[in-house]
Amino acid sequence: MSRQIIVPATGLLPHRAYSPAVRVGNTLYVSGHTGSDPVTREIRSGIESQTRQAFKNLQDVVEAAGGTMRDVVKVNIFMTDVANDLEGMNKVFREVFAEEPPARSTVGVAHLARPGLLLEIELVAVLPEEAGR
Amino acid sequence: MSAPRTVSLPGVTHTLPFSPALVWENLVFVSGQVGKDPMTDAFDEDIASQTRQTLSNIKALLEAAGTTLDKTLRMTIYMTDMQNEFAGMNTVFKEFFAGTLPARSTVGISHLAKPGLKIEIDLVAYRD
Numbered sequence: 001m002s003r004q005i006i007v008p009a010t011g012l013l014p015h016r017a018y019s020p021a022v023r024v025g026n027t028l029y030v031s032g033h034t035g036s037d038p039v040t041r042e043i044r045s046g047i048e049s050q051t052r053q054a055f056k057n058l059q060d061v062v063e064a065a066g067g068t069m070r071d072v073v074k075v076n077i078f079m080t081d082v083a084n085d086l087e088g089m090n091k092v093f094r095e096v097f098a099e100e101p102p103a104r105s106t107v108g109v110a111h112l113a114r115p116g117l118l119l120e121i122e123l124v125a126v127l128p129e130e131a132g133r
Numbered sequence: 134m135s136a137p138r139t140v141s142l143p144g145v146t147h148t149l150p151f152s153p154a155l156v157w158e159n160l161v162f163v164s165g166q167v168g169k170d171p172m173t174d175a176f177d178e179d180i181a182s183q184t185r186q187t188l189s190n191i192k193a194l195l196e197a198a199g200t201t202l203d204k205t206l207r208m209t210i211y212m213t214d215m216q217n218e219f220a221g222m223n224t225v226f227k228e229f230f231a232g233t234l235p236a237r238s239t240v241g242i243s244h245l246a247k248p249g250l251k252i253e254i255d256l257v258a259y260r261d
Contacts, residue, residue, distance in 0.1 A: 073137050073155050074162040074257075082246050094150040100139055104151035105165030105255040107211045108244030126137070126157050 008060035010038040032122040033057040047088035066131030082108040180218040184225040200260035205235035208256035215241035
């Protein structure tokens, strides 16, 4: 099966050693994204803003592959303070996945790549047969 | 290609904004499960009980999705105290998995959604 690197419209960040996403067959594996601006790297303030930005960044990648957020089947969420931030994250999650939501795991982590980051989200999507081809 | 379909445990009201499991064609994606009783949300303190309950919850979800634990392809186990509880988890794990074992990753994490929860497991399985 072919292996295709997916790059969002905002482009690659030079410091990253990995790809934003890799598509193999119809399956799209999207790297962990955070609530920072994809160009300036500015970190959004608060859990809701960070969650919204993270999903925006993920959506840009999914769309670059020809898919939509409805194609997402599994989401993994890593959070630095689940007890306090779960509710705010869930609020935005519900906005993103209003019906037939994907499967999800959520775990608390000691830290993320930069101080101030509250969550990181990665996902797997299964794209329609002809998407982006 | 068919659309993904949500699977829940029969009789259990799921209020969180994700699918307990999602079936797409022959694959079943199970969300992270913990050692809580699905009806009461109560959980035991020790790792053996929590592991057993977690895997029981997963087994029930897989059955609701039309498959079984032995069809598991890969799983991730998240633990709050891997150094002390890895062996206890594995002992219970072997009660559930024999023969061709699934691929697995286990990582130590700092906390889970509720204080006292020690383990969360997610997995991908196939169905015939």
